[in-house]
Amino acid sequence: MKKHVVIIGSGFGGLGSACLLAKSGYSVTVIEKNEACGGRASVFSKQGYTFDMGPSWYLMPDVFQQFFRLMGERVEDHLDLKKLSPSYRIFFKDIEKNGVSPLVVNLTSNIEKDILLFEQLEPGSGQQLRNYLASAAYQYTIAKDRFMYKNYDSIFDFFNRDTLIEGRKLSVFQNMDRYVRRYFHSDEIQKIMQYTLVFLGSSPYNTPALYNIMSHIDFNMGVFYPMGGIYKIIDALVTIAKKHGVTFRTNAPVAKILIENKKAIGVELENGERILADIVISNADIHHTETKLLPHSAREHSDKYWKKRVLAPSAFIMYLGINGRVPELTHHNLVFSRDWKKNFSEIFDDPKWPTDPSMYVSAPSVTDPTVAPPDKENLCVLVPMAPGLDYSDADLESYSEQILTTLEREMKIPDLRKRIELKQFFCSKDFASRYNSHQGTALGLAHTLMQTALFRPNNISKKVDNLYYVGADTNPGIGMPVCLISAELVWKRLMNDKSSGPIKELRQTK
Numbered sequence: 001m002k003k004h005v006v007i008i009g010s011g012f013g014g015l016g017s018a019c020l021l022a023k024s025g026y027s028v029t030v031i032e033k034n035e036a037c038g039g040r041a042s043v044f045s046k047q048g049y050t051f052d053m054g055p056s057w058y059l060m061p062d063v064f065q066q067f068f069r070l071m072g073e074r075v076e077d078h079l080d081l082k083k084l085s086p087s088y089r090i091f092f093k094d095i096e097k098n099g100v101s102p103l104v105v106n107l108t109s110n111i112e113k114d115i116l117l118f119e120q121l122e123p124g125s126g127q128q129l130r131n132y133l134a135s136a137a138y139q140y141t142i143a144k145d146r147f148m149y150k151n152y153d154s155i156f157d158f159f160n161r162d163t164l165i166e167g168r169k170l171s172v173f174q175n176m177d178r179y180v181r182r183y184f185h186s187d188e189i190q191k192i193m194q195y196t197l198v199f200l201g202s203s204p205y206n207t208p209a210l211y212n213i214m215s216h217i218d219f220n221m222g223v224f225y226p227m228g229g230i231y232k233i234i235d236a237l238v239t240i241a242k243k244h245g246v247t248f249r250t251n252a253p254v255a256k257i258l259i260e261n262k263k264a265i266g267v268e269l270e271n272g273e274r275i276l277a278d279i280v281i282s283n284a285d286i287h288h289t290e291t292k293l294l295p296h297s298a299r300e301h302s303d304k305y306w307k308k309r310v311l312a313p314s315a316f317i318m319y320l321g322i323n324g325r326v327p328e329l330t331h332h333n334l335v336f337s338r339d340w341k342k343n344f345s346e347i348f349d350d351p352k353w354p355t356d357p358s359m360y361v362s363a364p365s366v367t368d369p370t371v372a373p374p375d376k377e378n379l380c381v382l383v384p385m386a387p388g389l390d391y392s393d394a395d396l397e398s399y400s401e402q403i404l405t406t407l408e409r410e411m412k413i414p415d416l417r418k419r420i421e422l423k424q425f426f427c428s429k430d431f432a433s434r435y436n437s438h439q440g441t442a443l444g445l446a447h448t449l450m451q452t453a454l455f456r457p458n459n460i461s462k463k464v465d466n467l468y469y470v471g472a473d474t475n476p477g478i479g480m481p482v483c484l485i486s487a488e489l490v491w492k493r494l495m496n497d498k499s500s501g502p503i504k505e506l507r508q509t510k
Contacts, residue, residue, distance in 0.1 A: 002025060002026060002027040002509075003026050003027065003278040003279060003509065004026070004027045004028075004029070004276070004277045004278050004279070005017075005018075005021050005026045005027065005028045005029070005277060005278065005279045005280075005281060006028075006029050006031060006266060006267055006275055006277035006279070006280050006281070007028065007029070007030045007031065007280075007281045007282075007283060007470075008031050008254050008257075008267060008280070008281070008282045008283060008284050008289070008293070009030075009031070009032065009033075009039055009282065009283030009284045009471070010030050010032040010037035010038060010039055010238075010248070010283065011038065011039025011040060011041065011283050011471055011472075011483060012039065012041065012233075012237070012471070012480050012481075012483035012484055012487075013283045013470035013471035013472070013483040013484070013486045013487050013490075014030060014039065014281070014283030014470060014471065014487075015030070015037065015234065015237040015238065015241060015487075016067065016237065016470070016483065016484045016486070016487025016488070017281055017283070017470050017487040017490050017491070018030050018241045018246045019067075019071055019237060019240050019241045019244065019246070019487075020070065020071075020487055020488065020490075020491045020506060021490075021491065021494070021509075022241060022244035022245050022246045023070075023071060023072075023244045023506055024491065024495070024506050024507065024508055024509050025508040025509040026279075026509055027245070028241070028245070028246045028247070029246070029247045029248075029249065029275060029277070030241070030246060030247070030248050030249065031249050031252050031254055031267060031269070031275070032248065032249065032250045032251075032252065033251070033252065033253035033254065033436075034250065034251070034434065035250055035251055036250060037234055037237075037238050037248065037250065038054075038231060038234040039054075039283065039435065039471075040053075040054035040055065040435055040442070040443075041053075041054045041055050041230055041231060041233070041234055041480065042054060042231075042434075043229065043230075043231040043234075044319075046321075046422060046424070047321055047373075047421070047422050048321075048372065048373040048376075049319075049321045049371065049372050049373070049376075049378050049422060050229060050370070050371045050372075050378070051319045051371075051378065051380060051424075052229045052230040052231055052362075052364070052380070053317075053319075053426065054230070054442075055230050055479075055480050056230055056332070056362045056364070056380065057223060057332065058081065058223065058224040058225055058226060058230070058233075058480075059217050059218070059221070059223065059224075059479070059480075059481065060217055060221065060479070060481035060482075061075075061081070061221060061222075061224060062221070063144075063481035063482075063484060063485060064233075064481055064484070066502050067481075067484045067487075067488070070488075070503055070505070070506055071240050071244075073240055078232075078236035078239070078240075079226040079227075079232055079233065079236060080226065080227040080228070080232075081224045081225070081226055081227075082224065082225050082226075082227060082367060083109075083222050083223070083224050084222070084223045084224065084225055084330075084331050084332065084367065085108055085109075085110075086106035086107060086108045086330055087107050087108055087109045087218070087222060087223040087332065088106075088107055088223065088330065088331070088332035088333065088334060089104060089105070089106050089107075089329070089330045089332070089333045089334070090104070090105050090106075090107070090191075090192065090195075090333075090334045090335075090336060091103075091104050091333070091334065091335045091336070091410050091411055092104075092105075092188055092191075092336055093335065093336065093337070093338050093356075093410055094338055102410050103188070105117055105121070105188075105192075106330070107192070107218075107219070109218070109219055109220070109221070109222035109223065111129075111130070111133070111219065111220070114129065114219060115129055115130070118189060121186050121188050121189050122184060122185060122186035122188075122189055125183075125184055125185075125186070125189060128183045128184060129183075129219075131183065132183045132184075132193070132212070132215065133215060133216060133219050133220055135212070136212045136213050136214075136215045136216035136219075136220075137216045137220055139210065139212065139213050139216075140213040140216045140217065143210065143213055144501075144502075145500070145501045145502075146500050146501070147453060147476075147500070148475075148476040148482070148485055149476075149485060149488060149489065149499075149500060149501050149502050149503075150489075150499075150500040150501075151459065151460075151475070151489050151492055151493060151498075152453060152454045152458070152475065153458070153460075174208075174209045175204060175205055175206060175207060175208065175209060176194055176197060176204040176205075176207045176208070176209050176211060176212065177190075177194065177204040177205050178209070179209035179212060180193045180194055180204070180212075187340075190340075191336050191340060193212075193215055194340075195334060195336070195358075196211075196214035196215060196217070196218050197211065197214070197447075198313075198360070198384060200214070200312070200443075200446065200447040200477065200478050200479070201311075201312020201313055201441070201442070201443035201444065201445075201446045201447065201478055202312065202446045202447045202448065203344040203347070203348050203446075204340075204344070205341070205344060206310070206348065206446075206448050206449075207446075207447055207448065207449075208447075208448075208449045208452060210452075211447060223332065225331060225364065225367050225368070227367075227368055227370070228368065228370060228371075229364065229368065229371055230480075233480070252269050252271075253269065253270045254267045254268070254269055254270070254284075254293060255267075255268050255269060255270045255293075256268050256293050256294070256295075257280055257282070257289070257293045257294055257298075257464075257467065258274065258276070259294075259295070259298055259464055262298075262463070262464060262465060263464065263465040263466050264277070264279070264280040264461075264464050264465065264466045264467040265277065265278075265466075266280065267280060267293075278466065279466045279468065279494070280466060280467050280468070281467075281468045281469070281470055281490060282467070282468070282469050282470070283469075283470050283471045284436055284471075285435070285436055285437050285438055285444060285471075285473055286301075286457050286469055286473040286474065287306055287309075287438040287473070288436040288437075288438065289469070291306075292436070294464070297463075298461075298463045298464050299463065300457075300461060300462050300463050301457070306438070309438075309445055309451065310348070310445070310446045310448050310451060311387045311388075311438060311439060311441040311444075311445065311446060312387075312441050312442060312443035312444055312445065312446045312478065313347050313348075313384040313385060313386065313387065313441070313442060313443070314384075314385050314386065314387040314388070314389070314427070314428035314431055314439070314440045314441055314442050315382050315383060315384055315385060315426075315427070315428075315431075315442040316382070316383040316385055316396070316399060316400075316403075316425070316427050316428075317380065317381065317382050317383075317425065317426040317427065318379075318380070318381040318400055318403065318423060318424070318425060319379075319380055319422070319423070319424045319425075319426070320378075320379040320380070320381060320420055320422065320423055321372065321376060321377075321378065321379075321420070321421050321422030321423075322376060322377040322378075322379055322416070322419050322420060322421070323376055323419045323420075323421050324375060324376065324377070324419055325375060325376075325377055326363065326377045326379070326413055326416075328411050328412055328413050329361060329363040329366060329377075329379075329411065329413075330363070330366055331362070331363055331364060331366045331367045332360070332361075332362060332363075333360070333361040333362075333363065333411070334358070334359070334360055334361075335358060335359045335360075335361070335406065335407070335410050335411070336358050337354070337356050337357060337358040338356055339356060340358075342355075342356070343356065343357060343358055346386065347384055347385060347386045348386070348446075351386030351387075351388065351389060352386065352389070353385060353389065353391075353399060354383060354384070354385055357383045357384070357385075357403075357406075358383075358384065359381060359382060359383045359384075359403065359406070359407075360381070360382045360383075361379060361380070361381050361382075361407065361411075362379065362380040362382070363377060363378065363379050364378055364380075365377050365378040376421075381403060381407065383403060384442075385428070387428055387438070387439040387440050387441040387442075388428065388439035388440060389428060391427065391428075391429075396425050396427060400423070400425065404416060404417050427440070428440025428441075428442075443472060443478045444471070444472035444473045444477075444478055445457070445472070445473050445477075445478075447477055447478065452477070453475065453476075456473075456474060456475050456477065457469065457473055457474050458474065458475075459474040459475060459486065459489055459490055459493065460493055468490050468493060468494075469490075470483070470486050470487055470489075470490045471483055471486055472486075474486055474489075475489060476489075488502065488503050491503065491506075494509070495507065495509070
């Protein structure tokens with residue numbers, strides 16, 4: 001008889017685990033509290049607009065290819081991927097170039113074009129960019145093959161002979177700010193090389209420099225978009241999971257994990273229904289799992305532990321439907337704060353609403369005509385902010401006016417506010433209520449040195465047998481492809497696979 005696995009939550013980690021385990025011979029049931037699968041990669045449609053509510057950047061295509069290969073599938077059979085050119089556009093506030101303010105630059109993932117841009121911003125920096133990216137590419141290979149696909153149970157798993165030899169080649173013990181300054185002197189280029197840390201929910205002042213690998217992912221590998229939206233990836237994973245017999249239950253919030261003789265034996269839903277299982281995997285945030293779904297005696301981490309964790313930012317998001325096109329924008333757009341350090345401080349050190357925020361504007365309708373009505377634009381405006389801040393609806397409305405004023409001024413978008421025909425907010429309280437995220441963090445635990453690899457919450461419970469974790473709060477961490485790697489790590493746990501690299505092929509459970 002097949003062993004039954006219940007997975008709580010259907011984000012990328014949960015769906016990835018469901019696919020891998022079902023193909024390996026397990027009976028799998030996925031339990032999702034919301035109306036549809038996807039976790040933070042949710043979607044909603046209104047007035048002819050379709051908005052990806054969460055992730056919007058398709059990065060690390062090699063990891064997606066690895067996962068689909070394991071499932072006997074091809075990415076191109078499920079997704080129509082477009083490589084974006086430019087990859088993204090950056091607006092620098094109050095910086096002039098040739099008498100025009102703000103300075104606007106396009107990054108292309110074409111090394112020769114990007115070198116020309118860097119030389120304009122800082123003479124002599126072109127060769128430095130080549131050197132930086134060569135180092136980042138080398139470190140990415142080491143990190144992926146030796147560290148990211150590896151489970152850690154003790155200090156000896158991390159500091160063994162192989163990882164010590166390879167780990168010396170990674171920039172672990174300095175932060176990204178100092179590391180980038182070794183290569184580049186201009187403020188603009190330093191910001192360009194550090195902005196990718198938003199994908200990790202971190203600050204350049206507390207993130208290990210090993211995450212310079214993000215520049216390889218960005219510049220060398222490029223930025224892609226699945227036509228139809230990011231949710232097409234969720235659709236593909238659900239389709240593959242069902243092909244292998246996975247059962248899905250939506251609108252089914254879990255009330256608790258059932259434990260008997262210190263073993264997880266299933267879950268109980270809020271409606272009182274019990275679903276028994278041999279193995280329970282939680283793709284819910286680990287803080288929520290421990291504090292809401294487990295009895296106190298089964299919790300591995302104390303309240304004091306969670307209070308000391310560094311959370312990734314939350315976000316103030318506006319989903320906007322715009323009458324008419326917005327030619328000033330490309331698919332991905334960034335507006336950088338004038339005072340970089342102050343902006344990060346207001347998120348991580350002295351929590352408050354950002355006074356001069358950096359912000360991100362996604363305009364998928366630039367690439368994909370299906371996500372907005374004809375001759376209209378679909379915009380998602382995101383402002384990183386500290387998690388746990390209190391606010392009212394009036395506060396959100398007031399802050400939105402500040403942000404819209406900034407967009408009109410910095411992006412030179414005339415009459416933006418007058419052309420808004422759909423506006424919907426999403427903020428930290430919504431992250432907390434919809435995704436059970438701790439203090440409304442948008443991403444989970446930040447990637448500080450003490451929350452990386454061995455120091456990140458493990459994917460196997462020390463208190464409850466047959467209880468596992470998958471997703472952004474455990475290893476390797478934050479991001480759609482990274483959460484798919486976390487699914488491979490859970491598979492390795494159950495198959496007693498001690499290897500450090502990507503899985504070569506799936507095998508059947510005994």
